[in-house]
Amino acid sequence: MNYLSVENISKSFGERTLFKDISFGINKDQKIAFIAKNGSGKTSIMRIINGDDESDTGQVVIRKDIKMAFLSQNNNLQDELTIEESIFASDNEVLDVIHQYEKALENPEDEEAYQKAFDRMDQFNAWDFETQFKQILFKLKLEDFKLKVKNLSGGQKKRLSLAIILINRPDLLILDEPTNHLDLEMIEWLESYFAKENITLFMVTHDRFFLERVCNEIIELDNGKLYQYKGNYSYYLSKKEERIASENSSIDKAQNLFKKELEWMRRQPKARTTKSKSRQDDFYVIKQKAESRRKENQVELEINMERMGSKIIELHKITKRFGDKTILDNFSFDFQRGERIGIIGKNGTGKSSFLNVLTGTIPPDSGKVVVGDTIKIGYYTQSGINPKPGQRVIDIIKEYGEYIPLTKGKIISASQLLERFLFDSKKQYDYVEKLSGGELKRLYLCTVLIQNPNFLILDEPTNDLDIVTLNVLESFLFDYPGCLLVVSHDRYFMDKIVDHLFIFRGEGVIENFPGNYSDFRAYEDSVEPVKDDTVKEKNNWKQQNVSSGLTFNEQKEYQKIEREIKDLEIDKIKIEQLFSEGKVADADIEKKAKELQNIILKIEAKEERWFELSAKMEG
Numbered sequence: 001m002n003y004l005s006v007e008n009i010s011k012s013f014g015e016r017t018l019f020k021d022i023s024f025g026i027n028k029d030q031k032i033a034f035i036a037k038n039g040s041g042k043t044s045i046m047r048i049i050n051g052d053d054e055s056d057t058g059q060v061v062i063r064k065d066i067k068m069a070f071l072s073q074n075n076n077l078q079d080e081l082t083i084e085e086s087i088f089a090s091d092n093e094v095l096d097v098i099h100q101y102e103k104a105l106e107n108p109e110d111e112e113a114y115q116k117a118f119d120r121m122d123q124f125n126a127w128d129f130e131t132q133f134k135q136i137l138f139k140l141k142l143e144d145f146k147l148k149v150k151n152l153s154g155g156q157k158k159r160l161s162l163a164i165i166l167i168n169r170p171d172l173l174i175l176d177e178p179t180n181h182l183d184l185e186m187i188e189w190l191e192s193y194f195a196k197e198n199i200t201l202f203m204v205t206h207d208r209f210f211l212e213r214v215c216n217e218i219i220e221l222d223n224g225k226l227y228q229y230k231g232n233y234s235y236y237l238s239k240k241e242e243r244i245a246s247e248n249s250s251i252d253k254a255q256n257l258f259k260k261e262l263e264w265m266r267r268q269p270k271a272r273t274t275k276s277k278s279r280q281d282d283f284y285v286i287k288q289k290a291e292s293r294r295k296e297n298q299v300e301l302e303i304n305m306e307r308m309g310s311k312i313i314e315l316h317k318i319t320k321r322f323g324d325k326t327i328l329d330n331f332s333f334d335f336q337r338g339e340r341i342g343i344i345g346k347n348g349t350g351k352s353s354f355l356n357v358l359t360g361t362i363p364p365d366s367g368k369v370v371v372g373d374t375i376k377i378g379y380y381t382q383s384g385i386n387p388k389p390g391q392r393v394i395d396i397i398k399e400y401g402e403y404i405p406l407t408k409g410k411i412i413s414a415s416q417l418l419e420r421f422l423f424d425s426k427k428q429y430d431y432v433e434k435l436s437g438g439e440l441k442r443l444y445l446c447t448v449l450i451q452n453p454n455f456l457i458l459d460e461p462t463n464d465l466d467i468v469t470l471n472v473l474e475s476f477l478f479d480y481p482g483c484l485l486v487v488s489h490d491r492y493f494m495d496k497i498v499d500h501l502f503i504f505r506g507e508g509v510i511e512n513f514p515g516n517y518s519d520f521r522a523y524e525d526s527v528e529p530v531k532d533d534t535v536k537e538k539n540n541w542k543q544q545n546v547s548s549g550l551t552f553n554e555q556k557e558y559q560k561i562e563r564e565i566k567d568l569e570i571d572k573i574k575i576e577q578l579f580s581e582g583k584v585a586d587a588d589i590e591k592k593a594k595e596l597q598n599i600i601l602k603i604e605a606k607e608e609r610w611f612e613l614s615a616k617m618e619g
């Protein structure tokens with residue numbers, strides 16, 4: 001059954017065309033994800049579908065009597081209402097019945113009103129409905145029904161808007177980034193809820209785990225064309241790769257034909273016959289096809305990273321409290337070179353506060369943070385850029401200099417740097433206030449990285465980024481040679497980038513877990529609650545993570561050793577070059593020789609361990 005049809009819609013702003021002649025349908029029980037780059041009109045399409053904006057062409061046809069709800073990035077809540085009043089303010093007969101019953105409970109002396117309300121609860125089968133909607137509010141951490149909307153945080157308002165939509169059970173749900181402002185526990189609950197409920201969904205989300213587990217169809221807007229994939233995210237990735245390979249093959253053939261036709265065109269006399277005119281017209285079609293090879297997005301930035309010494313950052317018995325709330329309780333940790341740590345935990349457990357203590361933004365109550373002399377921290381916060389009025393994109397970068405130093409004495413201009421961060425020459429002269437949320441994030445990341453940090457801290461870097469940009473960022477961070485500390489709710493991102501986790505449990509409890517997010521979920525799912533509220537580990541959890549003879553921890557050690565050997569080899573080459581070029585002062589020869597010998601011994605020890613693990617893996 002067709003719920004909604006989008007027929008040939010288009011949208012332009014002045015000379016800029018967002019999209020043109022877009023058509024697709026949404027049928028009952030489909031769970032569709034809509035994927036496109038930032039700035040290509042995803043939100044505009046959703047607003048047109050919801051009737052909040054008009055298309056320049058075409059129309060949206062909605063089946064009669066279909067109940068549709070739209071979760072946008074902006075809430076439409078009334079500030080003076082409480083959470084409870086906001087829920088009951090919606091146009092839902094069953095909710096009205098529940099509301100009248102709850103009012104009757106407040107006046108038990110009015111037996112007639114109570115009995116009437118009780119009978120209507122039976123009549124509308126509202127008892128189960130009340131249980132379900134209170135469970136939704138509990139899962140979204142909205143238990144204080146008397147809180148007024150004006151006193152809620154931005155995240156709480158987004159969750160309340162989501163709760164109202166879920167409680168009202170529309171036939172068709174339109175969702176714009178539904179997982180923003182949800183912690184991991186909430187996201188996984190929502191995943192499970194959508195996966196099992198017979199709800200028709202059309203959504204924009206950058207959460208690729210969510211896409212994988214919830215969606216059964218993906219629609220992609222790519223270079224102005226619409227492509228549909230009947231499957232989840234993995235299926236989409238596979239089929240898109242095949243499509244691009246096929247397109248590039250077709251373009252290669254067109255380029256070969258174009259060269260031949262170009263030679264023919266150059267030999268033609270100016271006077272045209274009908275036959276030659278037809279061939280010349282075909283030539284321009286071939287030319288357009290030959291020049292249509294897609295530009296693959298890739299952030300390229302050779303970090304001129306300062307070499308790290310032996311001391312990175314040491315945390316000595318750090319304690320931090322806000323009133324009665326404990327964030328850190330005698331926490332100690334010694335960061336090592338090349339560490340890539342993810343931080344996860346429920347909202348409010350102190351993840352961002354921990355980063356602020358680490359960077360000296362706020363002081364600890366007790367303990368101390370010792371930062372090595374060679375450490376340069378790059379801190380990407382959730383606050384983002386604060387541009388001056390009338391500032392253009394290129395002005396932001398020029399504040400760091402007209403030319404930016406890279407490795408090996410190379411430099412690039414501010415404009416060239418922006419091109420590497422996917423801002424073309426036209427976009428560089430846009431006013432910063434005109435950028436989309438994702439473009440602002442990308443520009444901010446650029447300003448952090450051009451300062452050449454060797455210890456990079458990222459607080460929710462994936463919020464507002466489209467999937468294309470996320471893949472670009474992941475490729476860059478995968479090869480980043482310094483230390484990396486990341487707070488993120490994006491599980492797919494964490495799996496690709498980090499190799500161990502800090503789990504913030506609340507009340508100052510922080511666990512150091514040796515693995516990525518999927519490893520952690522496998523571990524958490526393998527513990528069983530027992531009657532005395534303790535937990536026991538299933539004996540087979542670590543066995544499940546044994547691959548080719550290595551235990552779980554040995555796999556992590558194996559991966560870490562490979563990076564450590566690579567770093568040591570770089571240090572060895574640098575010292576050897578100093579000796580070969582005669583750049584070591586006489587007074588430093590003995591010291592440098594000892595340093596070189598220590599590095600060689602470390603390499604030998606780590607290679608020996610690497611061979612041991614390799615043999616065990618093969619055995």
